[in-house]
Amino acid sequence: xxxxxxxxxxxxxxxxxxxxxxxxxxxxxxxxxxxxxxxxxxxxxxxxxxxxxxxxxxxxxxxxxxxxxxxxxxxxxxxxxxxxxxxx
Numbered sequence: 382x383x384x385x386x387x388x389x390x391x392x393x394x395x396x397x398x399x400x401x402x403x404x405x406x407x408x409x410x411x412x413x414x415x416x417x418x419x420x421x422x423x424x425x426x427x428x429x430x431x432x433x434x435x436x437x438x439x440x441x442x443x444x445x446x447x448x449x450x451x452x453x454x455x456x457x458x459x460x461x462x463x464x465x466x467x468x469x
Contacts, residue, residue, distance in 0.1 A: 383452065393466075395466060396449070398447060402444065404430060406427065407469040410424040426456045430453075
């Protein structure tokens with residue numbers, strides 16, 4: 382996770398393994414302690430912005446396809462260290 386310029390929220394860094402993620406997609410976030418059938422460590426959130434990294438710069442984009450790294454904004458409250466993220 383990378384902090385924003387104001388240090389109030391974080392960007393979540395992830396790699397897209399299959400499909401495409403788009404701005405405002407509804408995501409299902411399964412934390413480290415998630416167990417199938419148990420919703421204790423399961424969250425559903427909307428990603429508000431997407432960025433790709435170009436050197437030290439972040440470039441806002443509308444969608445990111447498989448094989449790329451992406452910074453996601455708006456889901457930082459649901460991720461502590463690691464998580465598995467899928468479409469909801």
